[in-house]
Amino acid sequence: MSWKEKWSSFQAGLSEFYMAPYRREFLRAAREEDDLFLLLVLSEALGLPNPAAYHTMELxxxxYEEFHEWHQRMGMDHSPIEGIRCC
Known part of the structure; x- marks a missing residue:
């Protein structure tokens, strides 16, 4: 094993050592960011004014593929939007 491979392995191990305790928090923060993004994209359909509705319409x-999981995480049993039937 060369010196560069050993150093690379050490860096990977050190990174894992420091990131492991926070991995759950990183995933939670990413999920919350995704939820906010979905809310912004679907806000016009939910009846909230959205100044970027023209641009988010393309998204x-x-x-739609993630909508079912999102509305269940938000505590809604059924789709809040009439045009989307996922349940």
Whole structure:
């Protein structure tokens, strides 16, 4: 094993050592960020004024796949939007 491989392995281990305790927090923060993004994209359909509705309209087909999981995480049993039937 060369010196560079050993150093690379050491860096990877050190990174894992410091990041492991916070991995759950990183995942939670990423999920909350995704939830906010979905809310912004779907805000017009939910009845909230959205100044960027024209631009977010293009993202709706991408968001539909994640919509079911999102509305259940937000505590809604059924789809809050009439046009989307996922349940």
């Amino acid at each position: 709706l087909p991408v968001v």
